Amino acid sequence: MDLFSPVALGDLKLSNRLVMAPLTRSRSGKDGVPNADVAEYYRQRASLGLIVSEATYSSFAGQGFIRQPGLVTEEQVAGWKKVTDAVHAEGGLIVAQVMHAGRATHTGTTGADHLEAPSAIAVDGQSRTYTGKYDYQVPHALTTEELPRIVEEFVTASRNAIAAGFDGVELHGANGYLLHEFLAPTSNTRTDNYGGSPENRARLVIEVVTAVANAIGAEKTSLRISPEHNIQSVIENDAEDVLATYTALVEGIAPLGLANLSILHRDLAGDLVQSLRKSFGGPVLLNTGFAEITTYEEAARVAAEGWGDAVVVGRPAIANPDLVRRWKEELPLNEPDFATFYTEGPAGYTDYPFWQN
Numbered sequence: 001m002d003l004f005s006p007v008a009l010g011d012l013k014l015s016n017r018l019v020m021a022p023l024t025r026s027r028s029g030k031d032g033v034p035n036a037d038v039a040e041y042y043r044q045r046a047s048l049g050l051i052v053s054e055a056t057y058s059s060f061a062g063q064g065f066i067r068q069p070g071l072v073t074e075e076q077v078a079g080w081k082k083v084t085d086a087v088h089a090e091g092g093l094i095v096a097q098v099m100h101a102g103r104a105t106h107t108g109t110t111g112a113d114h115l116e117a118p119s120a121i122a123v124d125g126q127s128r129t130y131t132g133k134y135d136y137q138v139p140h141a142l143t144t145e146e147l148p149r150i151v152e153e154f155v156t157a158s159r160n161a162i163a164a165g166f167d168g169v170e171l172h173g174a175n176g177y178l179l180h181e182f183l184a185p186t187s188n189t190r191t192d193n194y195g196g197s198p199e200n201r202a203r204l205v206i207e208v209v210t211a212v213a214n215a216i217g218a219e220k221t222s223l224r225i226s227p228e229h230n231i232q233s234v235i236e237n238d239a240e241d242v243l244a245t246y247t248a249l250v251e252g253i254a255p256l257g258l259a260n261l262s263i264l265h266r267d268l269a270g271d272l273v274q275s276l277r278k279s280f281g282g283p284v285l286l287n288t289g290f291a292e293i294t295t296y297e298e299a300a301r302v303a304a305e306g307w308g309d310a311v312v313v314g315r316p317a318i319a320n321p322d323l324v325r326r327w328k329e330e331l332p333l334n335e336p337d338f339a340t341f342y343t344e345g346p347a348g349y350t351d352y353p354f355w356q357n
């Protein structure tokens, strides 16, 4: 298959197989409301087959980054509506990535009393807040009784995403945030039904995905995972346990008939990714970039070898609003400016040029 051919993911009919990766850019207000710059940024990138929004928090306690947008308040939903309208006016598709940062944030960012996580184990390192960088705090270990509230927050945020005009939702189960923290034995040392065995560690993620799929429709729901990413002190270095945990997870969600499963892993052709793909049975999105930035050659190889159904592209899409055209016509690329990934204002955000003529 070819990168520029159409593909259906659940309800969504993509005109090409290039998916804009979820990319936190910290351009919204402190109130978590996406502004006109955010709408313009996504509008410019509407020619990608599908846009996955930057991670958007499901509760104030789950906010991960400064100036991150949320899907909690009416104002946030109204702000997102302008973004989705702008993308749709260009003929594009956009789903919301919904996240809870778990312990990988700071109360100086969230404004909450404490962090929420599976177990009271802090991330190693420092978190950036509105007033500077501070050591990660020891989180509150969520009680079994609190978990239905966490599920409900994901459901409400996902309903809010649909109300804001998004074409669907991608639940963030990757990169060391709350759902990923439940999956890994290094961040989850619980002794209730949500810790211990691979099946128990996968339980909360399955419950969240199932509840969201029941609320907004499975064909509009997807999940992103990053097994063995080893990030933010979520370490998964026991290959047998990783396979057992993620197989339990994927087998738990496979009967739902989700829109897609998005997998971030360094070895896309390898046994783990391909075995999860088989267990899932539906469309799989793959991120080829990981440590190294995604190149056209890698993306084209995923398509040519048929390792997945679409390719998720991050940094090249930050720097090239017209990436699909540039890759298709083999035009030169703009280089991403790392220094402006998380800064304020339009510089390094909406001012990357389109190819002229």
Ligand SMILES: Cc1cc2nc3c(=O)[nH]c(=O)nc-3n(C[C@H](O)[C@H](O)[C@H](O)COP(=O)(O)O)c2cc1C
Binding pocket: 021, 022, 023, 024, 025, 054, 055, 097, 172, 174, 175, 224, 264, 287, 288, 289, 290, 291, 292, 293, 294, 312, 313, 314, 315, 316, 341
């Ligand atoms: C600036 C930046 C912000 C990111 N924000 C998110 C995010 O909000 N959610 C997420 O799942 N991944 C996030 N990622 C990871 C990307 O989705 C992607 O997996 C990574 O950039 C590797 O792909 P690439 O080489 O094509 O950029 C981010 C990466 C970058 C560079």
